[in-house]
Amino acid sequence: MTVKTMAEFAAEDKTPEILFWVGCAGSFDDRAQKVTRAFAEILTSAGIDFAVLGDEEACTGDPARRAGNEFLFQMTALQNIEVLNMYKVKKMVTACPHCFNTIKNEYPVLGGNYDIVHHTQLLQELIDSGRIKMTEGGTFKGKRITYHDSCYLGRANGIYEAPRAVLESIDGQLVEMKRSKTNGLCCGAGGAQMWKEDESGEKRINVERVEEALGTGAEVIAVNCPFCLTMMKDGVTGKEKQDSVMVYDLSELIVSQMAK
Amino acid sequence: MVQSIIFILVAAAALGYAFVGFRKVYQNIHLGKKETVSGPTGERWKNMALVAMGQKKMFKRLIPAVLHFMLYVAFVFTQIELIEIFIDGVFGVHRFFAVPLGGFYNFIISTIEVLSVLAFIATVIFLIRRNILFIPRFNKPEMSGWPKLDANLILIFELMLLAFIFTMNGTDEVLQSMDPAHYPDTNLAITGWLGPAIFGGLGQGTLSILERVGWWGHILMVFVFLGYLPASKHLHILLAFPNTWFARLKPAGEMENMPAIMEEVKSMMGLGDPNAPEPDMNAELPEFGANDIFEMSQIDLLGAYTCTECGRCTSVCPANITGKKLSPRKIVMDLRDRSEEVGEKIRSGNAEYAKDDTLPVSADNFDDGKTLWDFISREEVHACTTCNACVEACPVLINPLEMITKLRRHEILTEAAGPQDWLPLFNSIENQQRAWSVGTSRTAWTEE
Numbered sequence: 001m002t003v004k005t006m007a008e009f010a011a012e013d014k015t016p017e018i019l020f021w022v023g024c025a026g027s028f029d030d031r032a033q034k035v036t037r038a039f040a041e042i043l044t045s046a047g048i049d050f051a052v053l054g055d056e057e058a059c060t061g062d063p064a065r066r067a068g069n070e071f072l073f074q075m076t077a078l079q080n081i082e083v084l085n086m087y088k089v090k091k092m093v094t095a096c097p098h099c100f101n102t103i104k105n106e107y108p109v110l111g112g113n114y115d116i117v118h119h120t121q122l123l124q125e126l127i128d129s130g131r132i133k134m135t136e137g138g139t140f141k142g143k144r145i146t147y148h149d150s151c152y153l154g155r156a157n158g159i160y161e162a163p164r165a166v167l168e169s170i171d172g173q174l175v176e177m178k179r180s181k182t183n184g185l186c187c188g189a190g191g192a193q194m195w196k197e198d199e200s201g202e203k204r205i206n207v208e209r210v211e212e213a214l215g216t217g218a219e220v221i222a223v224n225c226p227f228c229l230t231m232m233k234d235g236v237t238g239k240e241k242q243d244s245v246m247v248y249d250l251s252e253l254i255v256s257q258m259a260k
Numbered sequence: 261m262v263q264s265i266i267f268i269l270v271a272a273a274a275l276g277y278a279f280v281g282f283r284k285v286y287q288n289i290h291l292g293k294k295e296t297v298s299g300p301t302g303e304r305w306k307n308m309a310l311v312a313m314g315q316k317k318m319f320k321r322l323i324p325a326v327l328h329f330m331l332y333v334a335f336v337f338t339q340i341e342l343i344e345i346f347i348d349g350v351f352g353v354h355r356f357f358a359v360p361l362g363g364f365y366n367f368i369i370s371t372i373e374v375l376s377v378l379a380f381i382a383t384v385i386f387l388i389r390r391n392i393l394f395i396p397r398f399n400k401p402e403m404s405g406w407p408k409l410d411a412n413l414i415l416i417f418e419l420m421l422l423a424f425i426f427t428m429n430g431t432d433e434v435l436q437s438m439d440p441a442h443y444p445d446t447n448l449a450i451t452g453w454l455g456p457a458i459f460g461g462l463g464q465g466t467l468s469i470l471e472r473v474g475w476w477g478h479i480l481m482v483f484v485f486l487g488y489l490p491a492s493k494h495l496h497i498l499l500a501f502p503n504t505w506f507a508r509l510k511p512a513g514e515m516e517n518m519p520a521i522m523e524e525v526k527s528m529m530g531l532g533d534p535n536a537p538e539p540d541m542n543a544e545l546p547e548f549g550a551n552d553i554f555e556m557s558q559i560d561l562l563g564a565y566t567c568t569e570c571g572r573c574t575s576v577c578p579a580n581i582t583g584k585k586l587s588p589r590k591i592v593m594d595l596r597d598r599s600e601e602v603g604e605k606i607r608s609g610n611a612e613y614a615k616d617d618t619l620p621v622s623a624d625n626f627d628d629g630k631t632l633w634d635f636i637s638r639e640e641v642h643a644c645t646t647c648n649a650c651v652e653a654c655p656v657l658i659n660p661l662e663m664i665t666k667l668r669r670h671e672i673l674t675e676a677a678g679p680q681d682w683l684p685l686f687n688s689i690e691n692q693q694r695a696w697s698v699g700t701s702r703t704a705w706t707e708e
Contacts, residue, residue, distance in 0.1 A: 037706075064689055067686075068673065074518075075529075155647065182652050185578055199642055
């Protein structure tokens with residue numbers, strides 16, 4: 001897959017329609033890389049002229065800031081803002097709700113003002129405007145799908161409807177967990193928990209959440225966040241359901257069912 | 261005459277006592293750091309109207325919301341009757357508004373009576389929920405001892421308050437036919453029939469004593485209630501209003517910026533203001549984050565005093581649900597307990613608590629050898645996933661997450677401590693600009 005970087009666009013004296021902020025998980029985590037590829041494929045297929053920063057991208061600083069390490073957050077955030085402002089970036093999209101939240105809500109006061117959307121919002125827009133079309137009777141048609149709200153897309157930014165609208169387009173049967181939308185239960189990874197062992201307790205948070213998801217009888221658990229993806233996948237594997245229950249990012253569901 | 265004098269003395273003493281209590285609360289909240297209040301003021305009034313007055317967030321859980329609403333409305337309306345009780349008490353008159361208002365008086369007091377019956381039912385159900393039904397959020401470790409007693413005491417006060425008012429109105433209804441000159445004719449919705457049913461057949465002497473017992477009992481309970489409030493979780497009936505007004509309007513996902521650190525990093529990166537004064541290298545290193553109430557904001561402390569310990573935050577906390585030690589409610593309660601302790605120590609004037617013992621003890625000159633870490637363990641703070649569920653759940657817009665992240669900031673920035681597990685994360689971001697030290701290029705995903 002050929003993807004152009006901002007530097008390449010700049011060398012040609014061109015500006016892309018949108019900058020795809022890939023994020024650390026999307027760049028380096030094996031499973032999340034598949035989501036990145038799926039989303040890039042959708043963008044390409046929709047004819048969107050997009051760029052990535054490539055190695056000029058740095059961690060947004062979300063986990064450092066939530067762990068309490070403000071110095072590190074400021075260092076990495078200011079570095080990113082320098083790069084983004086240098087390229088005069090205006091519009092951005094990311095498949096990570098943590099990157100999304102940090103860039104949207106925390107970069108402006110540091111001098112970084114961008115119009116950023118989460119990939120589920122852009123997907124909804126592309127489907128609604130007909131820039132991507134779904135095939136009839138795809139893999140997920142009629143399947144029971146449950147949707148897990150991530151904390152940073154949901155409660156932190158109030159985005160509940162766009163991902164659900166995207167799910168509707170694949171003709172699955174959406175079954176909600178009891179704890180959904182504003183009452184959604186965390187997967188356990190936020191607040192830099194992804195990088196540390198759980199504090200001692202009765203069970204892991206992802207196990208609690210996966211039990212609830214399995215309780216809906218869903219065959220697919222749809223997520224919008226690379227951390228949720230890892231946590232839910234681990235939980236499903238822990239329950240030995242990995243052969244019957246799949247965990248997918250929304251863009252993976254769309255890419256498998258869109259007309260190419 | 262004698263009754264008027266006694267009433268005025270009792271009222272003055274009770275109000276004075278309550279004032280002292282409220283002033284302490286006010287002082288304790290002001291031990292925190294000032295926080296700039298930003299954002300549209302209209303939004304703040306709207307929050308107060310909807311969330312405090314309209315109890316919007318309570319209705320996420322229907323049963324307690326309806327019960328609580330019954331109590332709330334009864335409480336607000338009863339204040340009208342309290343005005344009359346005060347006038348009667350000071351001037352030695354009886355049911356001052358009954359004759360001039362006539363039928364309208366009947367309507368008002370009857371409304372209060374109906375609401376009071378609902379409040380009575382709600383209170384009994386609340387007592388059952390707390391003491392007989394095992395509702396998990398009322399039975400967490402932080403609720404043992406005083407918090408549990410506090411909750412029950414308030415409910416018992418409420419029942420006594422209502423019992424007295426029904427005794428007062430009930431005996432009055434019977435006395436009206438015996439001494440119409442002193443007891444103006446009313447026909448109240450509940451005691452109009454309940455009064456004669458209970459008190460009918462008693463002699464006039466007994467009835468008039470009972471009527472006074474009801475009147476005095478009611479007003480004394482009001483005074484007890486008022487004096488008790490500053491020491492109780494029940495303070496929410498007042499502080500919910502300022503707390504919802506002062507609640508931060510920023511997006512839930514935004515963590516407060518730390519301008520001092522931002523400026524320092526900017527100047528390190530050569531992005532700083534070139535005209536900025538040279539930093540003073542000999543200056544005492546500033547403290548970042550908070551390990552005590554002095555570094556928490558006044559809005560955090562107002563929140564701590566507003567908390568009525570309902571436990572909705574804890575009941576939705578993913579860490580708590582899965583058996584970790586973290587309970588957002590406990591963090592909030594600990595902030596209040598620590599504020600109380602510091603406030604008392606400062607007011608004691610005891611030089612033992614002065615940092616510099618040549619100067620009098622004050623908020624700026626205080627060291628009792630303790631911090632919030634004597635109340636809150638590291639384990640609790642480390643268990644938070646910053647998921648905002650507690651923030652979303654709070655019916656009065658308290659933000660436990662803000663308190664937790666301030667504690668984390670202190671631990672990492674000021675103490676250079678924190679979970680060992682995070683060191684690889686920090687090193688990786690610092691040295692490789694990525695959250696994991698794996699992989700090669702950020703575009704490796706394109707090569708498949």
